[in-house]
Amino acid sequence: MSDSTFYIVETVIKSLLIVAVLASLAGLATYAERKVLAAMQRRVGPSMVGPAGILQIVADMIKLFTKEDIVPQHANKFIFLIAPLIAAVGAFASLAPVPFLPEFELFGHTVRPILADINVGLLYFLGVASVCVYSPLLAGLASYNKYSLIAAARAVMSLVSFEIISGISLLSVIMMVGSLSLIDINNYQSEGWLVFKQPLAFLLFWMATFVECNRTPFSLTENETELVAGFGTEYSGMRWGMFFIGEYTSMLASSIVIVLIFLGGFNPLWIIPGALALILKASVIFFFFLWTRAAWPHLRADQLMGFCYKVLLPLALANVLVTGFVLI
Template identity: 60%
Template sequence: MNEIAIIIETVIKAVVVLAVVAGMAAFATFIERKVLAYMQRRLGPMNVGPHGILQLAADGIKLFTKEDIIPQNAVKPIFKIAPVIAPATAFTAMAAIPFFPEFTVFGYTVTPIISDINVGVLFIMGVASVGMYAPLLAGMSSTNKWALLGAARTVIALLSFEVVSGLALLAPLMLIGSLSLIDINDFQNGGFSSWLVWQQPLAFLLFAIAGFAETNRTPFDLIEYEAEIVSGYATDYSGMRWGLFFIGEYANMITVAFLVSIIFLGGYNPFWIIPGAIMILIKISAFIFLFLWVRAAWPHVRPDQMMWLCWKVLMPLALVNILITGIVLI
């Protein structure tokens, strides 16, 4: 009976996470348009509903009803599968994230994590890396050079910033001695001064920069840079297949925001009179706002500039940080 209860609980958690995060990802598109409009002295969406709030519904209807075009010479099986990989990997990575502290419902204790595995950080990083195959396969299976260039830039981003993000996390993980996100959160339960960002500020900065590249956000959105390669890997896509790529992108933004909040910013531990659940929401909202702010403020970089930044600046800094942390621990 206990096993049946665990299975039912896991299924309910997975459905709730899928529904809530998908809704958050859709709402993030509206928030992004409003925030960018405010920073650029525009109004943004205003015509559909009060202050444009129903623009979400209009965009959803458009995506679901728009004609699904597949180019005649595309590699059709791969072309069709590629958009599914992006959201699938994004939501799978969330299985190891503890979203909130434990709470009790009718005497039953609920742990807000789908699967509490002791290598949660490694699992999330691995699954997120697989997600890069979505734009890679989409670009390679399409029929135009812009999509192929976008796919080639996907490989550049994968080789560059996956290494940086992994090395950036090594130093804080050396301090904690565990790959479980629950253990990492509990390591910082001593209050504001125990947050890992104070002990590992360089690791925080490196991981945040790598997060911008892994989520394909400005200034590292090279694989769909509209000024150079139209829409990159997604040039040949339309309708819901196009929408799946961006559901995956915004879901990845939420995942990165949770990772940064849990690993460096105290996680879901309470702060003063603010409960832990409210604190984690404040932290991820602030980091997602940072994503939007950077898009409004920073220009794009070239692929060669991104690789130079990774291999000659960020990676040496990550290695030096690991060395210093090791010396301190010894």
């Protein structure tokens, strides 16, 4: 097999694997979240369908695929129908420059578990992931529902604001590494994790990630105590499910990216191989997404925006300034 043919086949296979594996993990993540919340809040959780309720995922899939797909009478039908696609497509597309494992040999060829090793991978990830803001925005605007409209407005307010925090928090990392490539950032940490050199940037980026993934306590787009079901109030069936496929895929992607940027990436951890170390560290980060939902209440919109612009933004700017002085 020629190198060009192998490259084409390899790219197609990697694309299919990313979609298949991440979509499957997103379904499994819903089960994991319900189990974690049940254990922390002394509830039963999934337990009836299959051993330990593991087949509840299959039951939920059957339910979503067979439920009626309802479109409100006065909704903008075209926009209403494409809004869920933006959430899922944006989440999967953001994974293109993310290296999932170290490179390895296969049939005499070097396989790199990354779809596109571009030198601006970090910028690409942030840019494409931010496109997902259009999903709740368009869903809320097109639904002809006042609760969905409120959630759409709050989505823009919170997501755009915290995109600023995530971007500025990573400036200090880029200044130290001198590259926007996630591969270069990973390799930079072969001698030490960036979380120890940039602990404030780590905390700021992690908090911004909670907003971008619509997670408690920083979620305003879907707060059941205030907005029924937020921007997805009028959705049903698989279109409703696609919002959550996008959300959980974003959580998984963000967990991996946080590990790559701050927690040593896929560099070996003591006697633990790099691939396994990446999976373990990303699992811990993902667990914290679930833990905070069980332990913390929602913030009000004014509290969240005040926290963003009065606390996090000055800290992010100060961190960049201090990093610049240290490097000089």
